Amino acid sequence: MSSQRLTVVVTRRLPEPVERRLAELFDVELRENDVPMTRAELIQAVKKADVLVPTLNDRIDAGLLAQAGDQLKLIANYGAGVDHIDVHTARQHGILVSNTPGVSADDTADMTMALILGVTRRLPEGLAIMQSGEWDGWSPTQLLGGRVAGRRLGILGLGRIGQAVARRAAAFGMQIHYHNRHRLRPEIEAALDAHYWESLDQMVARMDVISVNCPHTPSTFHLMNARRLKLMKPDAVIVNTSRGEVIDENALTRMLRAGEIAGAGLDVYEHGADINPRLRELPNVVALPHMASATVEGRIEMGEKVLLNIKTFDDGHRPPDQVVPGML
Known part of the structure; x- marks a missing residue:
C-alpha cells in the first residue's frame, strides 16, 4: 500500500456520497462548479495529479498527455465509454486507464x-x-x-x-x-x-x-x-x-x-x-440531453467503480476495470 495518499483530481461534480468517499481516502481536488474544465485547467490537472478522474466531456488526447507530470499513473474514467481518451498514448506514457462498465x-x-x-x-x-x-x-x-x-x-x-x-x-x-x-x-x-x-x-x-x-x-x-x-x-x-x-x-x-x-x-x-x-x-x-444513464443509483454505482479502481491501484494491483488498447 502507498505510504502517502494519492493526489486525485476530479474534472466534474459527482454525486455527494462519491465525493465524500474520495475525500476520505485520497487527497482529492473536487470541482466547485459543474462545468467542463477548460484545456488550460486540464493541463494543470495532469501536471499535478497522481490520478485523474475525467468524464466524457474531457478530451484526453496525445497533446494533453504529453504535458502530464511523471506522477500521473492512472486515468480512472467516470463512465464506460473511453473514446475521448487516447488509450494507446496513455499506455506509451505508462499511464493506466480504467472505466466503469456494466453499471448503466x-x-x-x-x-x-x-x-x-x-x-x-x-x-x-x-x-x-x-x-x-x-x-x-x-x-x-x-x-x-x-x-x-x-x-x-x-x-x-x-x-x-x-x-x-x-x-x-x-x-x-x-x-x-x-x-x-x-x-x-x-x-x-x-x-x-x-x-x-x-x-x-x-x-x-x-x-x-x-x-x-x-x-x-x-x-x-x-x-x-x-x-x-x-x-x-x-x-x-x-x-x-x-x-x-x-x-x-x-x-x-x-x-x-x-x-x-x-x-x-x-x-x-x-x-x-x-x-x-x-x-x-x-x-x-x-x-433528450444525454440522460439515458441518469439515475441516482447508476451515478453512485459508477462512482463506486471509480473508487474501487483507484483503491485497487493504490494497493499495488491492476484496476479491475482496466482498459487496454486491444479491447478497443
Whole structure:
C-alpha cells in the first residue's frame, strides 16, 4: 500500500456520497462548479495529479498527455465509454486507464424503450399540445401512433445494453433481431429469442425499429451512413442511446425532413451539445440531453467503480476495470 495518499483530481461534480468517499481516502481536488474544465485547467490537472478522474466531456488526447507530470499513473474514467481518451498514448506514457462498465445497462435500456415508445406513440406532439393549452378534448383520429407489439426490432450491438433492451422489447411483444461483429453463443440467442443477421444492410432494410447500442470506435463511425439509412423502410424509426458518431446526423436530418424515415429517438449526438437545429425542431424526433444513464443509483454505482479502481491501484494491483488498447 502507498505510504502517502494519492493526489486525485476530479474534472466534474459527482454525486455527494462519491465525493465524500474520495475525500476520505485520497487527497482529492473536487470541482466547485459543474462545468467542463477548460484545456488550460486540464493541463494543470495532469501536471499535478497522481490520478485523474475525467468524464466524457474531457478530451484526453496525445497533446494533453504529453504535458502530464511523471506522477500521473492512472486515468480512472467516470463512465464506460473511453473514446475521448487516447488509450494507446496513455499506455506509451505508462499511464493506466480504467472505466466503469456494466453499471448503466439497465438504465440505458429503460430509456431506449422510452424512446421507442415516445417516437412510435408521438409523445412529444401530445406534450406540446397540452403545454400550449390548445387541447379541446379527445378525438378518434387525434395523434394516432403505432403499436409496438409485433414489430421487428433490429439491435445494432447486442452487448450488455443491447441484451437488456432485447429483454424489455420482448416483454412488449417485439421480435428481436441483431447484428454484431461476432455472432453470440446459441444459448444466448435462444434465451433472447434473437435472430442474427450477418449482413447489417439486410437487417436494416427489414426492421421496423433500429436501436443503436454499439460503442463508438473507428470501425463504427458513421456505421449508419447515408447509404445505409436509405435502406430503412419509410415507416421505420431509429433510436440511439449509444454514441452520436455512429449515425451520420446530417443525413439522418435530411431523411427525417423528407419523410424517408418515420422518426427518431435520440439521446446522443454526433457533435455533442452542438445539435443540428433542423433536427431539434422536427416533430417526429424525440431529442433528450444525454440522460439515458441518469439515475441516482447508476451515478453512485459508477462512482463506486471509480473508487474501487483507484483503491485497487493504490494497493499495488491492476484496476479491475482496466482498459487496454486491444479491447478497443
